[in-house]
Amino acid sequence: MDLGIKGRKAIVCASSQGLGKACATSLAREGCAVVINGRDVAKLTKAAAEIQAATGAAVTPVAADINTAAGRDALVAACPDADILVNNNAGPPPGKLADWDHAAWLAALEANMLAPILLIRALVPGMRQRKFGRIVNITSAMVKSPRPPMALSTAARTGLTAFCKSLSLEVAADNVTINNMLPERFDTDRQRFMAERMVKEQGITFEEARRQIASSIAAKRFGQPLEFGDACAFLCSAQAGFISGQNLQLDGGSYHGLI
Secondary structure: OOOOOOOOEEEEOOOOOHHHHHHHHHHHHOOOEEEEEEOOHHHHHHHHHHHHHHHOOOEEEEEOOOOOHHHHHHHHHHOOOOOEEEEOOOOOOOOOHHHOOHHHHHHHHHHHHHHHHHHHHHHHHHHHHHOOEEEEEEOOHHHOOOOHHHHHHHHHHHHHHHHHHHHHHHHHHHOEEEEEEEEOOEOOHHHHHHHHHHHHHHOOOHHHHHHHHHHOOOOOOOEOHHHHHHHHHHHOOHHHOOOOOOEEEEOOOOOOOOO
């Protein structure tokens, strides 16, 4: 299927690795010119070369911390007329209420709610004027299935979800869509971190930790990043113009709810 986005311009945040890189790769494969982002210059440069070699697309790396105004400004300056924005950012580590002081809450809100909102604020006026825009936020399955250790991340990402639902009603008439992708258990560094945490807490092997995690998924396997990237590309497609304000679960069928 031709997704109708060849020649479009995309910004993908936190895309030097993992799910962000997968989204950038899928969009580049569809013919988008992609701006990728990260804080580690060496890792970012390597990712840009890999995506360009795999897809033949134009890939521009922008080293910037999107938790800062200067970082967001640098990213927007690299592509002020972006047609596609994929918001992504690392979340805080698991913990418990006693771990989360005032500073921890402010950091989570800055990274997982305010940074994406402010990037949307910068880019959505141009999208509306050009009558095409696709905004995808990578949030978390925990937005719909909260768990105590992830409450800090979940609270901030749920705030972003509420804001975007509100805005989606206003911008839909201008062919600007806003959707959220809710991943769980994709085979990325995040899952390796979680497995290593289980090794320390339970005294089990890394392989056993991975097996336990996979067995908790209805599909009995980890998701592959490019599966996620291709789903993102479809949400950014011309054909997806009637899909907006939605939360797409990507969890191997593990979510137990109806809605």
